[in-house]
Amino acid sequence: MATRTRQSQRRTEALSRERIVEAAVELLDAAGAGGLTVRALTERLTTGPGAIYWHVGNRGELLDAATDAVVAAALATESAEAPDTPQDEIRAVALGLFDAITEHPWLATQLAMQLSRSPLGSVTPRIFESIGQQVRALGVPERNWFTATSALVHYILGAAGQNAANARVLGPDVDRAEFLAAASRAWEELDPEDYPFTRAVADQVREHDDREQFLAGIDFVLTGITTLHPPTGPQ
Amino acid sequence: MATRTRQSQRRTEALSRERIVEAAVELLDAAGAGGLTVRALTERLTTGPGAIYWHVGNRGELLDAATDAVVAAALATESAEAPDTPQDEIRAVALGLFDAITEHPWLATQLAMQLSRSPLGSVTPRIFESIGQQVRALGVPERNWFTATSALVHYILGAAGQNAANARVLGPDVDRAEFLAAASRAWEELDPEDYPFTRAVADQVREHDDREQFLAGIDFVLTGITTLHPPTGPQ
DNA sequence: ACCTGAACACCGTTCAAGT
DNA sequence: ACCTGAACACCGTTCAAGT
Numbered sequence: 369m370a371t372r373t374r375q376s377q378r379r380t381e382a383l384s385r386e387r388i389v390e391a392a393v394e395l396l397d398a399a400g401a402g403g404l405t406v407r408a409l410t411e412r413l414t415t416g417p418g419a420i421y422w423h424v425g426n427r428g429e430l431l432d433a434a435t436d437a438v439v440a441a442a443l444a445t446e447s448a449e450a451p452d453t454p455q456d457e458i459r460a461v462a463l464g465l466f467d468a469i470t471e472h473p474w475l476a477t478q479l480a481m482q483l484s485r486s487p488l489g490s491v492t493p494r495i496f497e498s499i500g501q502q503v504r505a506l507g508v509p510e511r512n513w514f515t516a517t518s519a520l521v522h523y524i525l526g527a528a529g530q531n532a533a534n535a536r537v538l539g540p541d542v543d544r545a546e547f548l549a550a551a552s553r554a555w556e557e558l559d560p561e562d563y564p565f566t567r568a569v570a571d572q573v574r575e576h577d578d579r580e581q582f583l584a585g586i587d588f589v590l591t592g593i594t595t596l597h598p599p600t601g602p603q
Numbered sequence: 604m605a606t607r608t609r610q611s612q613r614r615t616e617a618l619s620r621e622r623i624v625e626a627a628v629e630l631l632d633a634a635g636a637g638g639l640t641v642r643a644l645t646e647r648l649t650t651g652p653g654a655i656y657w658h659v660g661n662r663g664e665l666l667d668a669a670t671d672a673v674v675a676a677a678l679a680t681e682s683a684e685a686p687d688t689p690q691d692e693i694r695a696v697a698l699g700l701f702d703a704i705t706e707h708p709w710l711a712t713q714l715a716m717q718l719s720r721s722p723l724g725s726v727t728p729r730i731f732e733s734i735g736q737q738v739r740a741l742g743v744p745e746r747n748w749f750t751a752t753s754a755l756v757h758y759i760l761g762a763a764g765q766n767a768a769n770a771r772v773l774g775p776d777v778d779r780a781e782f783l784a785a786a787s788r789a790w791e792e793l794d795p796e797d798y799p800f801t802r803a804v805a806d807q808v809r810e811h812d813d814r815e816q817f818l819a820g821i822d823f824v825l826t827g828i829t830t831l832h833p834p835t836g837p838q
Numbered sequence: 839a840c841c842t843g844a845a846c847a848c849c850g851t852t853c854a855a856g857t
Numbered sequence: 858a859c860c861t862g863a864a865c866a867c868c869g870t871t872c873a874a875g876t
Contacts, residue, residue, distance in 0.1 A: 382840090383840080383841080405867085405868065405869085406868080406869060406870080407867085407868075407869090415841070415842080416841070416842050416843050416844095417842090417843080417869080417870070417871090418840095418841060418842060418843070418870095418871085418872080419840075419841050419842075421869095421870070421871080422839090422840065422841070423840090426869075426870075427868095427869065427870090476715060477712065477715050477716050480711060480712050480715035480716075480764050481712050481715075493790075493793065493798060493801055496800075496801055497797070497798050497799075497800050497801045500800035500801060500804065501799070501800045503800075504800060504803075510803075511807070513800075513803070513804050513807065514804040514807035514808065514811060514816075515807075515811070515816050515819045515820070516823070517800075517804070518762075518765075518816060518820065519758070519762070519816075519819065519820035519823050519824075521761075521765075522758055522761040522762035522765055522820060523754070523757055523758045523761055523762075523820070523824070524761070525761045525764070525765065526756075526757040526758055526759070526760045526761020526762065526764065527753075527754070527757035527758075527761065529715050529760070529761065529764075530753075530756075530757055530760065555728075558728065562732070563728060563732050564732075564736070565731075565732050565735035565736045565738075565739060565748075565752075566728055566731055566732045566735060568739075568745075568748070569735065569748050569749040569752070572746070572748065572749035572750075573749065576749060576750070581749075581750050581753060584750045584754065585750070585753065585754035585757060585758070585824075587827065587831065588751070588754050588823070588824050588827030588828050588831065589754075589758070589820075589823050589824055589827055590827070591826065591827035591830050591831055592822065592823030592824055592825070592826035592827040592830075593823050595826050595827075595830055596822065596823065596826055617859090618859080618860080640848085640849065640850085641849080641850060641851080642848080642849075642850090650860070650861080651860070651861045651862050651863095652850080652851070652852090652861090652862080653851095653852085653853080653859095653860060653861060653862070654859075654860050654861075656850095656851070656852080657858090657859065657860070658859090661850075661851075662849095662850065662851090839876100840875105840876085841874105841875080841876080842873105842874080842875070842876095843872100843873100843874095843875105844871105844872095844873095844874105845870105845871085845872090845873105846869105846870085846871080846872105847868100847869095847870090847871105848867100848868080848869085848870105849866100849867080849868065849869095850865105850866095850867085850868095851864105851865085851866090851867105852863105852864085852865080852866105853862100853863095853864090853865105854861105854862100854863095854864105855860105855861080855862095855863105856859105856860080856861070856862105857858100857859085857860080857861095
């Protein structure tokens with residue numbers, strides 16, 4: 369720790385809402401939702417609680433802002449590429465969210481909480497819109513747009529949330545194959561009376577790939593949509 | 604408030620883990636996850652914190668136990684009926700969970716949190732098993748059991764979680780049609796530049812039925828599964 | 839306009855002590 | 858074995874006061 373000179377270190381160019389949200393994401397990544405405390409923030413930003421409340425309102429709002437920032441970044445990453453098929457675009461958006469949740473496991477719970485709250489935070493519409501545009505491009509009849517898009521979004525959030533499990537347990541260090549083997553063993557030890565099926569698929573757990581399985585689910589939904597609601601004329 | 608006689612009221616037949624979990628569910632139903640505090644429990648059960656900690660360990664364990672109890676009850680309700688098709692059984696299990704989350708909106712977040720934690724709480728396997736048995740009955744080839752069942756479970760949890768939104772905002776009193784109209788209006792007022800699709804489906808929001816839409820999503824996944832992995836010989 | 843820091847009410851949890 | 862209740866450390870939030 370360098371002895372600070374009289375220059376007083378400039379404390380990373382003053383405070384701002386963005387700077388606070390940025391620090392919040394870092395704390396969340398490091399220690400989950402429980403790690404985001406106002407005290408921890410004040411230490412990291414070398415201020416008092418008053419300074420933070422001047423910019424942010426309350427802890428919940430900060431949690432929402434952090435969620436928003438990360439989701440927006442995840443959705444912004446795509447596009448760029450050449451104009452793929454709608455299916456590929458949907459897969460890209462879905463994988464973007466999937467990876468964001470893998471990288472920031474607290475996102476899963478946070479999205480669930482944000483979804484189970486009153487009228488639209490800014491995150492849901494963003495996701496809904498980018499999937500919906502591709503559903504339209506798919507040629508799904510207009511009267512089924514809402515149902516089809518909802519199904520896709522629900523699957524994506526459910527699956528991505530579930531998979532945050534592994535991400536969290538694994539952390540950056542734990543060995544993945546070892547972890548899956550342990551999970552597989554645990555399933556094999558379930559009561560055969562109550563869990564015949566789960567025991568039977570225990571070895572499939574050991575060999576599966578999360579992203580592959582996630583995409584397989586997307587394909588189930590896409591196939592269902594295009595089978596039950598085939599394109600009508602020009603979109 | 605009746606002046607209590609010397610009989611001392613018997614305080615609802617002593618304390619027990621079940622009694623505590625029961626009270627926890629009541630508090631959760633009444634005020635969400637934030638409403639479940641150890642203090643509130645001690646008042647409702649007329650004890651001190653020590654008594655509760657003697658039976659329960661900590662708050663997290665209590666939250667898990669409450670989740671477990673409600674999900675177990677929801678899954679136990681079905682079966683009874685005549686042997687339906689596997690599709691119908693899956694719909695029944697899914698609707699059971701859907702309704703449980705509608706009745707206990709805190710369940711959505713709680714399930715998400717429980718899922719995004721290390722190796723299997725007791726809830727996930729229970730859900731996984733009851734869906735999986737029907738996937739097998741569907742005649743899906745064994746090597747696809749795990750992927751197919753995971754997709755269904757992910758969709759169910761994602762969709763049910765999302766729908767807890769409405770349940771929570773609506774409460775028992777708010778008028779549903781009015782709420783949907785308001786949501787629809789909010790969507791119509793989004794920036795046309797950024798949200799062309801969401802605006803276009805705003806009126807479908809007004810008229811949709813949650814349970815119907817939920818089941819439509821189940822059918823997408825089921826159709827996808829049986830199309831991409833058709834039955835092979837006798838199951 | 840932006841920040842400081844003491845203070846408040848509330849929370850989960852522990853533990854010596856009682857029965 | 859089961860429960861009581863005071864105590865502890867920690868939390869989110871407020872607010873008078875400073876610059």
